[in-house]
Amino acid sequence: MAELSTWESLPIAGAVRPSGAPRTKTGGWRTGEKPAVDVSLCVNCLLCWLYCPDSAVTLSGETFTGFDLEYCKGCGICADVCPVAAIEMVPE
Amino acid sequence: MTDVRLLTGGEAVAHAMRQIDPDVVPVYPITPQTPIIQTFAKLIADGEASTEIVNVESEHSAMSAAIGAALAGGRTMTATSSQGLALMAEVVYIAASMRAPIVMALGNRALSGPINIHCDHSDSMLIRDSGVVQLFAESAQDAYDLTVMAPRIAEDARVLLPVLVCLDGFTITHSAEPVSLLPDDEVARFVGPYRLRNAVLDTTRPTTQGPFAMPDYYFELRRQQAAALEAALDVLEEVAAEFELLSRRRVGALEAYRLEDATRAIVALGSTAGTVKDVVDELRDEHEAAGLLRLVSFRPFPSAAIAAALEGCASVAVLDRADSPGGTPPLHAELAAALYGSDLELAGHVYGLGGRELHPPDVREIFRGAAAPYVGLRGERCPV
Numbered sequence: 436m437a438e439l440s441t442w443e444s445l446p447i448a449g450a451v452r453p454s455g456a457p458r459t460k461t462g463g464w465r466t467g468e469k470p471a472v473d474v475s476l477c478v479n480c481l482l483c484w485l486y487c488p489d490s491a492v493t494l495s496g497e498t499f500t501g502f503d504l505e506y507c508k509g510c511g512i513c514a515d516v517c518p519v520a521a522i523e524m525v526p527e
Numbered sequence: 528m529t530d531v532r533l534l535t536g537g538e539a540v541a542h543a544m545r546q547i548d549p550d551v552v553p554v555y556p557i558t559p560q561t562p563i564i565q566t567f568a569k570l571i572a573d574g575e576a577s578t579e580i581v582n583v584e585s586e587h588s589a590m591s592a593a594i595g596a597a598l599a600g601g602r603t604m605t606a607t608s609s610q611g612l613a614l615m616a617e618v619v620y621i622a623a624s625m626r627a628p629i630v631m632a633l634g635n636r637a638l639s640g641p642i643n644i645h646c647d648h649s650d651s652m653l654i655r656d657s658g659v660v661q662l663f664a665e666s667a668q669d670a671y672d673l674t675v676m677a678p679r680i681a682e683d684a685r686v687l688l689p690v691l692v693c694l695d696g697f698t699i700t701h702s703a704e705p706v707s708l709l710p711d712d713e714v715a716r717f718v719g720p721y722r723l724r725n726a727v728l729d730t731t732r733p734t735t736q737g738p739f740a741m742p743d744y745y746f747e748l749r750r751q752q753a754a755a756l757e758a759a760l761d762v763l764e765e766v767a768a769e770f771e772l773l774s775r776r777r778v779g780a781l782e783a784y785r786l787e788d789a790t791r792a793i794v795a796l797g798s799t800a801g802t803v804k805d806v807v808d809e810l811r812d813e814h815e816a817a818g819l820l821r822l823v824s825f826r827p828f829p830s831a832a833i834a835a836a837l838e839g840c841a842s843v844a845v846l847d848r849a850d851s852p853g854g855t856p857p858l859h860a861e862l863a864a865a866l867y868g869s870d871l872e873l874a875g876h877v878y879g880l881g882g883r884e885l886h887p888p889d890v891r892e893i894f895r896g897a898a899a900p901y902v903g904l905r906g907e908r909c910p911v
Contacts, residue, residue: 439743439744439747440744440747441747442746442747442748442750442751442754443751445744445747445748445751446725447626447687447724447725447751448624448625448626448687448736448737448748448751448752449738449740449744449748450725450734450735450736450738451734451735451736451738452732452733452734453733
């Protein structure tokens, strides 16, 4: 591990710049279920993308492509807000 | 041309806010602060300022919104008193630790209970160690001057901390006196534009602010915050010197009043200093070598300057408008530490709790060394 900064050398208020922050994957915290999607039903309304508290819905441009399970916590909000029931929570 | 108006301290602060024209003011009303925001809101409604007032549901929310606004890149001010500050206290610590340069007017009022709306400094002392700058006004003029100076201190790159301008509830907030206002354009030039490095809405330089700090970093970040508060002492004097060029009034960390050859001195905060000055003048007419050391800056505490200013005194009485049950009142404790090793005699007095008046004869008794530890209290003399 790198040497820890002194109080004089830390950024003011400990503000963290993206370059210095480890991008820890948090999908390991998911408990029980993960979302599964039937893309043929998806109407690309992007409500799941809007509501996902972990920004774990992936897009290509403005088109829904799926879920980033490295960050998904399995909360099921996406399945709940999906207006066409294209998303189903399934066991891991 | 000099613009002298008959204003209460609350109105004087509101006019300073009008001239500063902050971007955002999240605020919740509470006596005796209310005249500040009431006057300011009217000035906005009259088109004299363009600030966005955020009507929040509590002081906790007021300070939370203030942090967001200040760190997003907007100059931010607010105001509160007493229970409002108590409710806000949790977030005041966070504002300081996030180094949010918020300016806040504090209409000093006794903390409950019993519930009371009048002046003492228990609200200020509640957040003594939160890491914010606390400057105490003696008069409405002082409250105006300190409010104009405050953004410059708060936003200085060496400081970046909330600055509280404390004005005694009712005695200053509600009492009208002649106040000399600077021209609007001079205040605008003096405070300058708000520029915050690391503003969170700068999408070209994204940052995470207010991160979790574990045992490996918390201590360092607290030390960094303390260093910023210590640096505020120099910044205050620099800003005071610059302000003096504009106003010909000097409000620095402390004011020595007829102290140069004084053998007996009183140390006090806030409007009480005015009463003490009158008594000093009377005593001087009677050939008594009395003087006053008025502290403007309670945080940061100007220990070295205080020790130097009191060097020639044989006895010093320190007046606390807040008690510390079971301990030593805050100003007394600070003075004792600042004067440690000196052979002058230091006496501490608590006075004025919950708006109890301090009269000139009380001040004479204090100067004579004949006053009880609790000045103006009915009942048996306190044994300690």
